[in-house]
Amino acid sequence: MLDIEDFSVAYGGLRALSGVSLSVGEGQLVAIVGPNGAGKSTLFKAISGIVPPVSGSIRLDGRDLLSVPPARRPHLGIAHVPEGRQVFKTLTVRENIEMGAYTEAGRARFAQTLERIHELFPILYERAGQLAGTLSGGEQQMLAIARGLASAPRLLMLDEPSMGLAPAVADMIFERISQIHREDGLTILLVEQRVAEALELCDRGYVLETGRIVLDGPFQTLINDDRVRRAYLGLGD
Amino acid sequence: MEWEILLENVLNALAAGITIGCIYGLMCVGLSLIFGIMRVVNFAQGDLLMLGAYAAFYLVAAWGVLAFLGPEVAPFAGAILAGPIVFAVGWLLHRWIVARVSGLRTVASLDEGHFGQLIVTLGIALILQNGGLILFGSMPRAVRTPLSSSAWMVETGIGDATIFLNKARVISGLAAILVVVALYWLLERTRLGKALRAAADNPTAATYMGIDVDRAHRIAFALGSGITAVAGGLVASYLSFTPFMGLDFVVIMYAGVVLGGMGSLLGAFWGGLTIGFVQQISALVLPPQLQNAAIFVVFLLIVVLRPQGLFGRSAERA
Ligand SMILES: Nc1ncnc2c1ncn2[C@@H]1O[C@H](COP(=O)(O)OP(=O)(O)OP(=O)(O)O)[C@@H](O)[C@H]1O
Ligand SMILES: [Mg+2]
Numbered sequence: 387m388l389d390i391e392d393f394s395v396a397y398g399g400l401r402a403l404s405g406v407s408l409s410v411g412e413g414q415l416v417a418i419v420g421p422n423g424a425g426k427s428t429l430f431k432a433i434s435g436i437v438p439p440v441s442g443s444i445r446l447d448g449r450d451l452l453s454v455p456p457a458r459r460p461h462l463g464i465a466h467v468p469e470g471r472q473v474f475k476t477l478t479v480r481e482n483i484e485m486g487a488y489t490e491a492g493r494a495r496f497a498q499t500l501e502r503i504h505e506l507f508p509i510l511y512e513r514a515g516q517l518a519g520t521l522s523g524g525e526q527q528m529l530a531i532a533r534g535l536a537s538a539p540r541l542l543m544l545d546e547p548s549m550g551l552a553p554a555v556a557d558m559i560f561e562r563i564s565q566i567h568r569e570d571g572l573t574i575l576l577v578e579q580r581v582a583e584a585l586e587l588c589d590r591g592y593v594l595e596t597g598r599i600v601l602d603g604p605f606q607t608l609i610n611d612d613r614v615r616r617a618y619l620g621l622g623d
Numbered sequence: 624m625e626w627e628i629l630l631e632n633v634l635n636a637l638a639a640g641i642t643i644g645c646i647y648g649l650m651c652v653g654l655s656l657i658f659g660i661m662r663v664v665n666f667a668q669g670d671l672l673m674l675g676a677y678a679a680f681y682l683v684a685a686w687g688v689l690a691f692l693g694p695e696v697a698p699f700a701g702a703i704l705a706g707p708i709v710f711a712v713g714w715l716l717h718r719w720i721v722a723r724v725s726g727l728r729t730v731a732s733l734d735e736g737h738f739g740q741l742i743v744t745l746g747i748a749l750i751l752q753n754g755g756l757i758l759f760g761s762m763p764r765a766v767r768t769p770l771s772s773s774a775w776m777v778e779t780g781i782g783d784a785t786i787f788l789n790k791a792r793v794i795s796g797l798a799a800i801l802v803v804v805a806l807y808w809l810l811e812r813t814r815l816g817k818a819l820r821a822a823a824d825n826p827t828a829a830t831y832m833g834i835d836v837d838r839a840h841r842i843a844f845a846l847g848s849g850i851t852a853v854a855g856g857l858v859a860s861y862l863s864f865t866p867f868m869g870l871d872f873v874v875i876m877y878a879g880v881v882l883g884g885m886g887s888l889l890g891a892f893w894g895g896l897t898i899g900f901v902q903q904i905s906a907l908v909l910p911p912q913l914q915n916a917a918i919f920v921v922f923l924l925i926v927v928l929r930p931q932g933l934f935g936r937s938a939e940r941a
Contacts, residue, residue, distance in 0.1 A: 434831055457836065460833030473828070481817050
């Protein structure tokens with residue numbers, strides 16, 4: 387569904403991504419892991435079009451995505467749940483979800499997705515009229531994911547959904563992501579620092595370090611790789 | 624009796640303050656909309672007001688396009704129609720000029736592009752003033768209506784004290800309230816309004832939702848221009864004006880918007896209303912030349928005592 391080839395991004399003169407190739411198949415959950423500053427968020431921003439590429443290509447169902455203006459990309463089915471949640475603080479919970487459904491597909495399916503959102507995150511139903519800025523961190527993360535789901539996307543991109551959350555809340559978020567993947571069959575691209583959880587969920591994973599893919603493969607390969615076990619899972623020696 | 628005359632004067636000043644204040648409130652709302660959504664401080668706002676006044680003047684008096692509505696209705700229809708006309712002007716100004724120094728391309732830069740915006744909007748102000756001088760001439764104009772010299776009289780029941788409600792101003796004030804209510808409804812209830820607020824709140828996240836932030840800004844700039852222009856058209860029904868009228872009113876607008884708390888739309892309306900009040904009350908005791916001074920004294924007092932604005936909540940924007 388999503389094919390990225392030999393993709394590079396630079397901030398000023400500094401390379402943040404060099405020659406990254408990655409693909410996400412229909413219905414898959416693909417995880418990207420890597421240390422701070424590896425370029426994971428940069429990759430997401432490039433897919434959404436808010437940082438320009440130096441070279442390479444991004445295709446969605448074979449269609450060149452780089453020639454599509456950033457604000458049109460969500461309408462093609464890409465939902466970006468950004469790092470640090472970035473909810474609309476001065477809008478209510480309900481209005482945030484409505485803005486998620488700004489896409490044509492989201493609007494057409496709003497009633498069903500809203501029901502599904504409330505099933506996954508009942509707290510958002512209780513807080514519908516509250517300003518999003520007054521939600522707790524965990525609730526804001528749920529809202530950010532809900533807002534992504536509301537666009538009725540074909541590809542859901544989640545950037546560190548567990549960041550800054552208490553373990554129990556993070557576990558709950560992981561459980562919901564897995565549920566969305568299994569029950570709704572949604573294609574998901576997930577960036578995570580909690581490597582064990584992320585790799586456990588995924589069909590396929592990529593390890594990104596200083597802007598390069600250093601390792602990729604299915605869950606079994608990664609979880610048994612010595613480097614991954616030592617550097618990310620704190621196992622073996 | 625002396626105190627009855629005093630009472631009558633005070634009540635009439637209050638009534639004039641409310642009606643004029645509503646018009647000031649409307650012009651402030653236009654400025655506040657642009658600032659609130661684009662974070663652009665628009666120094667040309669007074670000159671957009673001037674364009675509104677001239678739009679009403681040409682529609683009603685010079686070309687008489689609206690003459691068929693009769694001298695009572697035409698000036699107000701002209702003021703309302705000035706809205707869409709100056710909306711179009713604002714749209715083009717944004718497209719050709721303002722967009723180059725604002726929007727997504729500047730939210731990421733360190734000063735958020737404020738220096739460029741300051742110079743560009745000042746430039747637009749100068750162009751509009753001098754362009755206005757060339758196109759419209761320096762002769763003071765007015766949109767006359769018989770209503771501006773007639774009044775509704777309200778008996779207070781206290782002695783002979785009577786309140787005179789200037790008909791033109793009362794209708795202008797009501798029209799201003801109507802426009803503010805319509806704008807509020809648009810922003811709070813419609814998909815477009817919510818998208819405008821989302822674009823203001825977090826431009827990057829709005830882009831992730833599929834909202835075209837630059838287009839949202841264009842709509843906000845055009846709407847803010849049109850709203851202030853309606854106020855200009857309403858002013859034209861009771862005041863004569865020249866292409867430089869914007870200079871007086873931009874001061875009122877900034878004072879009102881800061882009073883109301885920057886970025887708060889209803890706050891801006893109350894701020895404008897307060898300015899109208901202070902101006903009319905001060906007219907009781909001060910010569911006309913000092914009325915603007917009175918506005919600034921009150922303005923300074925409030926800014927010192929309540930820096931978040933009279934009606935602003937200090938944490939409204941985090
Ligand atoms: N706007 C920017 N300007 C300049 N450099 C940037 C910018 N954004 C990111 N970078 C740099 O690009 C590199 C990759 O950053 P990125 O945010 O993509 O990392 P990340 O993998 O998401 O890290 P984290 O896990 O901490 O979120 C970093 O070295 C960062 O300093
Ligand atoms: Mg990141």
